[in-house]
Amino acid sequence: MLATIRRELNALWHDPWLLALVSYIPLLCALSLWWLFSAGIPRQLPVAVVDFDHSHISRQLTRHIDASASTQTIQFADHASAEAAMSNTQVFAMVTLPQDLSKDLKQGHTPTIDIRYNGEFLLVGKLVSSSISHSLADALLELARLKQLAAGIPVPQANINSSPITTQITALFNQNNNYVGFLIPPIFVALLQIMAMLIFANCLNREMAQSGYQQWLNSHLLRNVLAKVIVYTPLVLLQGCFMLTWLYLYQGVPYAGSLGLLVLAQVVMLLAVWLMVLLVFFLLQDSARVVSFCTALFAPAFAYMGVTFPTHEMPLLARLWRELMPSSHYIESHISVISYGDSWQMVLRQSESYWGFLVLIPVIVILAKWARKRQAEAIEVERHS
Amino acid sequence: MTFWQLIIREIKAIATDKAIALTLFGGVIFYSILYPLPYLNEVPTKQPIVVVDLDHSSLSRELIEHANASPKLLVAAQVGSITAAQQLISESRAHGLLVIPANFKRDLLTGKGVTLAYAGDASYFLIYSDVIEGLVTVGMDLNQQIQLKSLLAHGQSRQKAEQTIDPIHLNSVPVFNKILGYTPYVVPGLFLLILHQTLLIGGAILGAGQWRKQGYWSDVGAVKLVCGRICAFSIIYLFFSSFYVGYCYYLYEVSLLANAITIGLLMLPFILATAACGLALSCLFTRRDLPTQVVLLASMPILFVSGFVWPIGLIPEPLVWLSQIVPAIPAIMAMLKLNQLGADWSVILPLWLHLWLLFAIYFALACYGFTRHKRPQLID
Structure with a gap:
């Protein structure tokens, strides 16, 4: 042997x-x-923002998306150029802030923000979409709170009203994803x-x-x-x-x-x-x-x-x-x-x-x-x- | 021997060589079924979660029912403590966790804030993202219901209350791969890679087996042999690519946005460059069992560096530069942009020219290598 x-x-x-x-x-x-x-965590994934409103609120929403670690915004003037950037994989998602966004908000209409994300890049697409949704949801919560304050509801009550349930999300076994x-x-x-x-x-x-x-x-x-x-x-x-x-x-x-x-x-x-x-x-x-x-x-x-x-x-x-x-x-x-x-x-x-x-x-x-x-x-x- | 006769001899040599035929004909058909097989169900459905209900109120039960009704979640078990829940998760009987704190309902009714805890097993990414997405949706719905009730109780009109809670509607929709399916994500890039790898193996084995032997290839000039062999492989791969890009893409419900002519235009330099690369590679081998091994070892790096699994912006630049010598890299990107994302031809033109450049380089290398391998025979 x-x-x-x-x-x-x-x-x-x-x-x-x-x-x-x-x-x-x-x-x-x-x-x-x-x-x-080795980069490990996707950071600064490019997102196209088409801002038709050019208002204080639309800029605030854009800043919120930019502030997230996983996304960064690139401004586009119109849909055609943003779509071209999507199909050229320059950006992984496209957020449209509609005209009259802030006016509608003030007048009590419910405007719609359209988010289109690239499903072809499945993992990245999902990540970008959930990151944008979270950023915008945070920004909207803040807006809702301000509105309540303007309506004369006291601060502690408005805080709870705007989000009675807070959540704590834990990624088990792989903590920062x-x-x-x-x-x-x-x-x-x-x-x-x-x-x-x-x-x-x-x-x-x-x-x-x-x-x-x-x-x-x-x-x-x-x-x-x-x-x-x-x-x-x-x-x-x-x-x-x-x-x-x-x-x-x-x-x-x-x-x-x-x-x-x-x-x-x-x-x-x-x-x-x-x-x-x-x-x-x-x-x-x-x-x-x-x-x-x-x-x-x-x-x-x-x-x-x-x-x-x-x-x-x-x-x-x-x-x-x-x-x-x-x-x-x-x-x-x-x-x-x-x-x-x-x-x-x-x-x-x-x-x-x-x-x-x-x-x-x-x-x-x-x-x-x-x-x-x-x-x-x-x-x-x-x-x- | 005329050029046509040479091509026919080449095709015969390819088809009758068992190792090459196994890789080319067997491999291409076998892989077209085997690779997408795990993903045929496309989207993960209900993921089992475990619930720790420390409240036992009507509201907590309602929340659990809502979670169970969510298309992404299935309440597999309810346990009394987080430790017991951990046990279930580590046995893989549940992949997510929802903790409803004690006094959940009472605190909400008395206007105090409460915290729900969600957790998902992040060892599995798709499962994790589904579990969390499902739980977040369920939690948000409950949140809005409670807000609505509270605002209505404060005497606001229903319309105004709804507007306060949901001031802006978010409409988030995936494009290009609308069902977020797994085969449309994997198949376009992977199938081009399979064509690429089998073609490299075929070209390299054929050359590696011939250098030390005499045969029809000995009487033909090096450049003519290279041209004939590239033509022979291209003719065979014309059928394989038609099967993959024409039929399999359609079968696996990949989004198809380009027309047949532009796809043909793209596939032409891809196949030529890959065939030339395979021939150039064959000059490095004299053992017939080596090419498959080298190409196999390169497969995973090429797949992951091609940019559809992991964004190119996050890959270290030296690796991206190095990958540019592989014909599959520009081809996969060009195919994705053209066919799956519907880009214009002008967008992929640089990639198309890149493929032609690779063809020119590998053609020259193959001619050089073939000439060198033939020289000792001339002396004999």
């Missing part, structure tokens, strides 16, 4: 691409993805899974390219495969640890539970990834096709994790497909440990969801036997020709 492990390490050392995959490529990918989202805490963990998990898949597929493919492949298949196959598991599990785990350290210890994204528990959960995820890759490898027995097939399986992992779009709202077929990906099992443990501070009992219970992957083991054994037969036949054919 020790000799097989030594052989594997030696082969790794002489394979520049595999060496890159276990060393600098994951660092480069993880850091560039983190850098991309930081996108780094929200998007980066699933992105890192998807990346880790891709790295694991590529590393294992490459080290298996290398055997196939070598002349001793038949012997590798025929004698001590279990030992040969186990040696790879023993070599590459800690190496990929190191990448996982780097991602956790970078995000939670160095960048200080808050976490509730124990990170050590997540490392254990990652081990289980990696074992499941190894099984999937072995299955595809023994099935296809062609290096380019093994990589293509595994890519097809794992590339959409991010969409299926259920962080951006909730799992329980996915159609049944998507929820079934989701089970095939080890990352979607792991992310549940990740969120429960990071957000809810769950203990090892909970993680253990979640790990039970991997049981389906055990079914792969007998299938892999059968496919390995088949691969042996095909390999023997191929050599036979070669000898004849």
Whole structure:
């Protein structure tokens, strides 16, 4: 066994691409993805304001939108230019302050302020729209209070009248709605899974390219495969640890539970990834096709994790497909440990969801036997020709 | 070999190579179903929340009923304490929390202010925004009812009271993606990226497999081979893009504001530039299993830097500059502006020229790379 492990390490050392995959490529990918989202909280998103009223009140409303951290206003003289700016993505929303806004207010009519926000940029659009609504609602509350004061209602009474119920809104587990805490963990998990898949597929493919492949298949196959598991599990785990350290210890994204528990959960995820890759490898027995097939399986992992779009709202077929990906099992443990501070009992219970992957083991054994037969036949054919 | 014969040989080589065929034909069709699959229900519906009612009055019960009737909320449980509510949230049985304080009704009736507490699980953004939006709406409605009653009790006329409470009507409506659906948000950009990535992989695998072997490609000049191969891939991708942009966009209810001719005009430099890029990339590889891996690793960064998931203004500038060498980046932005946001052609003209520039650069690089790979054979 020790000799097989030594052989594997030696082969790794002489394979520049595999060496890159276990060393600098994951660092480069993880850091560039983190850098991309490092702004964290969207600030100063541009909003078009078309002010037809030019009154004290309309300027006050504009200032209120401007005062919010997430939006900044850009004045437009007419609808056409504001619409052009919308479709050119210069602005994410457009607020129309109608003519006679202040006159209508004074005369007791109810004017309408139109807000159009870009739904095509879903997350940003929602953020901008709720920010504008909040800013304007605050400004309007102030207007309503002033009106009551003007009508002779005493100050304390007017305060309560204008808002008898105040609200306190808390974002649980991600307190300032930081996108780094929200998007980066699933992105890192998807990346880790891709790295694991590529590393294992490459080290298996290398055997196939070598002349001793038949012997590798025929004698001590279990030992040969186990040696790879023993070599590459800690190496990929190191990448996982780097991602956790970078995000939670160095960048200080808050976490509730124990990170050590997540490392254990990652081990289980990696074992499941190894099984999937072995299955595809023994099935296809062609290096380019093994990589293509595994890519097809794992590339959409991010969409299926259920962080951006909730799992329980996915159609049944998507929820079934989701089970095939080890990352979607792991992310549940990740969120429960990071957000809810769950203990090892909970993680253990979640790990039970991997049981389906055990079914792969007998299938892999059968496919390995088949691969042996095909390999023997191929050599036979070669000898004849 | 004439140029036409070369194109036909190329198409044959692409279609009969199992790894390429799997990526191109299999991948393009498989991904067109697999990627949008989780989002087919478009909009998250009712999110389960847990209510902590410390008041137990008729008004608090009314508030809970209103919350349950909201299209975004479902009252999954009522518990006696915040700790118990936390437990439910950490078991993912509820994603939101509404706390009604003790003496809620009495304080309101006696004219004191009260505070309602809302909370949502912000580990999941869509869920969070829906829960909070739902709770805020319910709270505001109750607020207005109470204000109305109080003003009426003070002897104001109904019309005047309503005007005092709601002096200005806010009419906030999403445009372009009117239902705020998830597939119209993801599909336009993502599908262009799938076309881009599969085309890169196909071009690179084909080249990587041929450098060290002899075949029809050995007898053709480098520039002619590059031209023939770009034509062959473009013809195949003409069908794939028609399927994606013509049929799938329509199938997944993406907003379509441009006409077919302008879309064709946009797709032309995109496919040519991507094919040329794939060919230039192929010069870097001699192993057939490497291109897929490199392109796969680049997929996530390209997706997120393209500007529809995360606003470009917030992405660090060096990353944005670097991304300009990828044909998918200007193409996705141009497609979004032209087809989903209904911009004029003049708006996307710089992006269109950018694609042609990329085509010119990658074409030159591919010709250079092909010539270099052919040189040792000439010496033989």
